[in-house]
Amino acid sequence: MNFEQALQQKIDLKTKPLKALGKLETIAYQIAKIQQSLTPELSMPHLLVYAADHGLAKEGVSAYPQEVTPQMVYNFLNGGAAINVFCNQNHINLQIIDAGVNADFPPHPALISSKTAYGTANMLKEKAMSKEQLDYCFREAENHILAIAEAGCTIIGFGEMGIGNTSAASLLMSSLLDLPIADCTGRGTGVDDAQYKRKQAILQQVLDTHNELNSPLDKLQAMGGFEIAQICAAMLTAYKHNMIILVDGFICSSAFLVAYHLNPAIVDNAIFCHQSDELGHRTLLDKLGVSPILNLQLRLGEGTGCALAYPIIQSAVNFLNEMASFESANVSNK
Numbered sequence: 001m002n003f004e005q006a007l008q009q010k011i012d013l014k015t016k017p018l019k020a021l022g023k024l025e026t027i028a029y030q031i032a033k034i035q036q037s038l039t040p041e042l043s044m045p046h047l048l049v050y051a052a053d054h055g056l057a058k059e060g061v062s063a064y065p066q067e068v069t070p071q072m073v074y075n076f077l078n079g080g081a082a083i084n085v086f087c088n089q090n091h092i093n094l095q096i097i098d099a100g101v102n103a104d105f106p107p108h109p110a111l112i113s114s115k116t117a118y119g120t121a122n123m124l125k126e127k128a129m130s131k132e133q134l135d136y137c138f139r140e141a142e143n144h145i146l147a148i149a150e151a152g153c154t155i156i157g158f159g160e161m162g163i164g165n166t167s168a169a170s171l172l173m174s175s176l177l178d179l180p181i182a183d184c185t186g187r188g189t190g191v192d193d194a195q196y197k198r199k200q201a202i203l204q205q206v207l208d209t210h211n212e213l214n215s216p217l218d219k220l221q222a223m224g225g226f227e228i229a230q231i232c233a234a235m236l237t238a239y240k241h242n243m244i245i246l247v248d249g250f251i252c253s254s255a256f257l258v259a260y261h262l263n264p265a266i267v268d269n270a271i272f273c274h275q276s277d278e279l280g281h282r283t284l285l286d287k288l289g290v291s292p293i294l295n296l297q298l299r300l301g302e303g304t305g306c307a308l309a310y311p312i313i314q315s316a317v318n319f320l321n322e323m324a325s326f327e328s329a330n331v332s333n334k
């Protein structure tokens, strides 16, 4: 019997009707396979929130002003945001990364500075970032994930904060999946009908400006954001270290999409935690052929979907490790 067969048998011989633990069985199988262990472990869960500002925000593509990005970073550091609450509840180590916010922050134990610049350039006029800035994003994220992996973390979730970043995510999705921008663009923080029409028109203009680009990295450079680039690199590095990768909502999924185009095998280690209400996320997940754990109509970001799905992932690992088998519990199997 090979490893996969032994694993499936272990799941099937638990005291339950065949397949009765549904998606928990799929998650347990995936995690055991990643770790090549019939007794997998979730150790030192981390959640990293990458924050950055976007030059395109000047075009009025968000319902909120750009200052909200640094203000929310302070909120994260003071423990007042949704992600703080859910990480505390589930004992997940939370760190905030300044990937390129348009403000300076005093040192804080939960804050890592990987500041690329004070926000990206306006991609309607030029590429969002230079090649050097993209390289910096990759170097910083790789070093950071390496340190977390070496400390013994086996499961890592990613979140983001950045006014304007649904625009970058929609552009990457449209360009990488070759879909009309209308199928990839939602209301983000909640733009009204007039702003939504304008957002779509501006994003179409950005696509037309950068339509000569072919490689995923060139698209990321032209239409991404510093937080999206660092998350993409962090996910690729987490995969290299065989970590379990928790993917949050629309923006994190767009970062994953870039990573997937660079290394499709990454999907083996990814758990999609939540289907966001942001228009386009459902299509993106369908295109990847994945099915998320939760659908709670959230459209917040911050990694909240990961933190909320974490206890379900724990339950999947725990049933595999702790539940009795038909034989050990003396229960008749058909």
Ligand SMILES: O=C(O)c1ccc[n+]([C@@H]2O[C@H](COP(=O)([O-])O)[C@@H](O)[C@H]2O)c1
Pocket: 061, 062, 063, 064, 160, 161, 162, 163, 164, 165, 166, 167, 187, 188, 189, 190, 248, 249, 250, 251, 252, 276, 277, 278, 281, 298, 299, 300, 301, 302
């Ligand atoms: O994660 C999601 O699915 C999601 C969907 C809509 C909005 N957001 C959050 O809202 C911000 C981006 O929205 P916007 O309208 O400024 O592009 C950013 O801080 C995200 O974390 C997040």
Ligand SMILES: Cc1cc2nc[nH]c2cc1C
Pocket: 064, 068, 072, 160, 161, 162, 189, 300, 301, 302
């Ligand atoms: C208040 C606020 C909190 C957020 N958290 C993630 N994105 C956000 C956007 C806004 C506007």
